[in-house]
Amino acid sequence: MENTKDTTMEKVVSLAKRRGFIFQGSEIYGGLAGAWDYGPLGVTLKNNIKRAWWRMFVEERDDMYGLDAAILMNEKVWEASGHTGAGFTDPLVECEKCHKRYREDHLESTEKCPECGGKLGEKKDFNLMFETKVGAQGNAKSYLRPETAQGIFVNFKNVVDTMRPKLPFGIAQIGKAFRNEIAPREFLFRTREFEQMEIEYFVYENDWEHFFEEWRIRIWNWIDVLGLSHERVREVDVVGNDLAHYSKKTIDFEYDFPGKGFDELSGLAYRTAHDLESHIKGSGQRLVYTDAEGKTTVPHVIEPSFGLDRAVMAVLTQSYTEDNLGKDTRVFLKLPKDLAPVKVAVFPLMKNKPELVAKAREVYEEVKKIIPNSMFDDNGNVGKRYRRQDEIGTPWCVTVDFDTLEDNTVTLRNRDTGEQERIALSALIAELH
Ligand code: ATP
16 A cells, blocks of 8 residues: 555546545636635635634643635735735746746746746745725725735734733634745645644743644644644744745745645744734834733744645645555545544445345434435445545445345444454444544
8 A cells, every 4th residue: 555655746636526525616617727615525625624723722722713805905014014015925027929928036046037047037026915905986995915924913912902812822723825826836735725723822031942842743733633644844943035034933834745745834933023013103002912910012923834735735735645456446534533534334235125224324324423424325326436435535334235134233434544344233333423
C-alpha cells in the first residue's frame, strides 16, 4: 500500500471533481480564474475541519472568545492597518509581447517571459484588495476584507468590555477573505476568494516568547488533527524582506504538496502591539486592557493563522492512497475519521430483493440515529459501492445479506484494510455509540 508522496495533484483534483468534493467555479460558463466551488462532500469535509478547529481552539479552552465580524468594513480600517498602502501589494510584471502578467517574486528570471520569451516590463506594486462601493449612491468606498484579522482587532474593545477576559486571552474567527491574486493557481492553494481561521492571542509584552512557543506546539497538535504526516510538514523561519516590519518573529508551517513542494499552510507571527497601536491612532479610541489594579496596557499579539482551503487541499492529498491489488488498483481516501464526510455506508447485498432492501433501510435508520453522517446506497453491485465509498473516504461499510434476516448479523468492512468481519447488529450499534 502506498501513500502519496508521488501522487500527482491531477489525480486528487480529478477525484475531487468526480466524487463531488470540488468543482471549478462558474464551470458551465467556462469558469472564473481563482474560484472553486465546494460540492456536497467537499462542503461537509470543510465544515468538519472548521468544526474540529473551533472545538479545539475555542470551545475546549477558557481563554478564547469567538467572533464573526462583517466582511465589509469602514475603509478607515484598511488605512489604519496599512492595507491600502504599500504594505499589501505584490510585485506585478507584464510581458511586453504577450501581455501575460506575473508575480515577479514567483519568477525564475525577471528578464524574460516564461511563456513566450518576450521582454518583461517594469515592476509595479499591485494592491491585492478588491474595492467595492457601498450604498445606492455608491459614494462610500469599501473593500472585501483581505484577511479576517482586522475584524478581530477592531472588536478588541467590545470583547474586553463585554466578556471581561483576563490577559492572556484570544479572539478567534473563521471567515472568507478576498485577494485579487495576480496569478491564482494550483487548485485551492492560491485562490481569489478563500477562508481563513485566525486567532489573535493577546499577551503581556514580556510573555510573548513563552506564548509563541505554546502556540507553535498547538499548531503541531492541529496538524495531527488533520492527519498530516510530520515528514511532510516543516517549520520555516521567515527572515529578511519576507518578515513584516512589525513582526519580531514569524514561522511558516509548510506542507509538501505533491508536484509543488513545500509551501505555506499556516503561519505563526509575533505582531508586537502594532495592530492595536495602529487602530488607536486611526480611531482615537483607547484599545487597552486594564488589570485588577487599574493599570492599563496595550497587549502584544501572537497570531496563529490558518488557511482553510489549503488545509482541505493538504488533507485530500495526504489521504489519497493507491492500494495495488495486482490486477487493479484500489483508490481510497485515508481521511481521519472525524473529518470523513460520510462515516458509515449501509447497503443491501442485492437491490432487487425487497426483503434485503427493507432490512438494510431499517439498519440504516438505526445507524443514522447515532451517526447522522451516514449514507444508504443500493446503486450498482456491492464491489462498485465499496469502491465508491473508498474514494470518498468512508471509514466503515455495513452490508446486509440473507444471513442478516436469519441471525441479525451484518458484514462490517474497514476502509483502510479492506477487511470484512461478521458482527452482530447489536454489537455494531454499541460500537458506533
Ligand atoms: P502567500 O505568501 O502564500 O501569498 P501569505 O503569507 O500572504 O500567503 P497570510 O497573509 O499569512 O498569507 O494568510 C494567512 C493564511 O491564509 C495563509 O497561511 C494561507 O493558508 C491562507 N491564504 C493566503 N492567501 C491565500 C490564497 N490566495 N488562497 C488560499 N489561501 C490563502
